Amino acid sequence: xxxxxxxxxxxxxxxxxxxxxxxxxxxxxxxxxxxxxxxxxxxxxxxxxxxxxxxxxxxxxxxxxxxxxxxxxxxxxxxxxxxxxxxxxxxxxxxxxxxxxxxxxxxxxxxxxxxxxxxxxxxxxxxxxxxxxxxxxxxxxxxxxxxxxxxxxxxxxxxxxxxxxxxxxxxxxxxxxxxxxxxxxxxxxxxxxxxxxxxxxxxxxxxxxxxxxxxxxxxxxxxxxxxxxxxxxxxxxxxxxxxxxxxxxxxxxxxxxxxxxxxxxxxxxxxxxxxxxxxxxxxxxxxxxxxxxxxxxxxxxxxxxxxxxxxxxxxxxxxxxxxxxxxxxxxxxxxxxxx
Numbered sequence: 001x002x003x004x005x006x007x008x009x010x011x012x013x014x015x016x017x018x019x020x021x022x023x024x025x026x027x028x029x030x031x032x033x034x035x036x037x038x039x040x041x042x043x044x045x046x047x048x049x050x051x052x053x054x055x056x057x058x059x060x061x062x063x064x065x066x067x068x069x070x071x072x073x074x075x076x077x078x079x080x081x082x083x084x085x086x087x088x089x090x091x092x093x094x095x096x097x098x099x100x101x102x103x104x105x106x107x108x109x110x111x112x113x114x115x116x117x118x119x120x121x122x123x124x125x126x127x128x129x130x131x132x133x134x135x136x137x138x139x140x141x142x143x144x145x146x147x148x149x150x151x152x153x154x155x156x157x158x159x160x161x162x163x164x165x166x167x168x169x170x171x172x173x174x175x176x177x178x179x180x181x182x183x184x185x186x187x188x189x190x191x192x193x194x195x196x197x198x199x200x201x202x203x204x205x206x207x208x209x210x211x212x213x214x215x216x217x218x219x220x221x222x223x224x225x226x227x228x229x230x231x232x233x234x235x236x237x238x239x240x241x242x243x244x245x246x247x248x249x250x251x252x253x254x255x256x257x258x259x260x261x262x263x264x265x266x267x268x269x270x271x272x273x274x275x276x277x278x279x280x281x282x283x284x285x286x287x288x289x290x291x292x293x294x295x296x297x298x299x300x301x302x303x304x305x306x307x308x309x310x311x312x313x314x315x316x317x318x319x320x321x322x323x324x325x326x327x328x329x330x331x332x333x334x335x336x337x338x339x
Contacts, residue, residue, distance in 0.1 A: 001025045002339050003100035004315045005060030009051050012322045017050065018315045021060055025102050027073070032104045033081055034073035039123035039337040040098045040313060041066035041306075042321040043164060049093075050322065063318075064097030065090050065274075066127045066333075067105075068119040078107050080287070086113040088290065090127035092277040099318065101339055108283035109276070111290025114297040121304035124333035125168065128305065129293050130273045130286055131250060132169035136177075139248040139269035140223045145178045152178035155219055157240065159205060160227035162190035164333045165250060167197060167305035169225055174198025175301045180218055184209070193331055205229075209236045221245065228328075231256055241266055307332030313339050 003023045010017040028034040046063045055061040071085045081087065089110040091098060113122050136142045142154060156173055160166050161183030173181050174197070183199035185191040186206040194202050203212040213221065220242035226233065231253035238260050241247070247261070248269040261268060276283050296302045308324075310317045313336045321334045 001101040003060070003062050004313070004318055005055075005062045005099070006050060007055055007058060007060055009054040012047065012050075012319055012326060018063075018318050018322070020315045023060070023062070023100065026096075026104045028075045028078075028104060030075040031077045031106045031108060032075040033071050033078060033087065033107050033110060035067065035069040035087060035103050035105060036072045037067055037069045037098055037101055037103055037313070037339075039068045039119035039335055040064050041123045041125075041127070041164075041333045041335045042318065042325060043127050043333075044325055045093070045127070046097075047322045047326050062096040062099050064099035064103075065093065066123055066125075066335075067091065067098035067103060068113055068123045069103070072102070074107075080107050081110065086119075087111065088113045088122045088126050088294075090130055090273065090286075093274040094278055099313065106277065106283060107287070109286040109290075111287055112294050114294040116298045116300075117304055120309055120335045120337045121306050123335045123337075124164075124304050124306040125293065125297075126290060127273060128164040128168045128333065129172075130289060131165050131271055132172055133289050133293070134273060135165075135225055135248045135250065135269075135271040136169060136172055139271055140225065140246045142173065142177050142179055142223060144176050152180075153219070154179035154223060155221045156181050156223045156225065157209075157213070157221045157237075158183045158199070158225045158227065159209075159233055160229070161185060161194045161197075161199060161202070162331050163227055164305060164330070165227050166225075167193070167332050168302070169227075170194060170197040170199050171302050171305075175296065179223070182213060182216070182221070190331055205233070209233060210239050213240055224248070227251065235260070238264065238266065305332045306335055308334045310334060310336050312336065 156179045183194040184205035221240045226249040243264045
């Protein structure tokens, strides 16, 4: 089967950083589905793994943790899916990724593809949606409330709201909670994107956050979703948050002084959506989550966060996607489709 992989951790400008290869088609056993890949999305985890995790034993590593495809074979323990089903998922960091014609994935972390979306549109969603859902409802414990009940004193600050995770997190918070949502963006195009997704306010994260948010006169922030540059904004979070507030992050700050949160009795959470699959812990929760998201999409409540389709799945186009994500300027999600 066709695939794209690498043997050495190299700069994306190097010809060998990602290469077109041929690999043996895998076989489904146990809880695994064998999925014929139709479309993929590219995430920051792709370039981070490429840079920091060199394969061993002179083998190729295949990246890719967002996929849509068709089930073409099932293991003997599979109970939720059948051959011919269209599915979407983020996969497992410890296994070969979706940058290949076929991929094995545990059925418990797989959801039914939203019927109202194309493969490319659906591929933009799984990893970021799982991340956003777990961050909002498991770590920050934002209250899910019906639209009829408008009472809420929760004020959610989303830093980096125009990115992949932010683009779905703002939608989930807007549709499933009554929290007041403050998104951050530094460019007009990003600000417009965040507003369209459902943020109540947008502030500029290239300028000091505290004066901008205090000027909104909406009360203290109760929850922070820190999606990038946590070390740069950490002191501002402490200043802005109400006592007993919560901070949840997804990035990798080099140095933060956690002792600073003690005086306000703040809580600190680190979201990593691969934890369940890596440690075989409550894996079905992610399949259930993706199915719930699929229903919300088909009901017209959540839209795809696809912003750019770079064409076919090959090394050249994947290099372009990695380069754009490494530059940190992407809005929404980058996808590729077909071999």
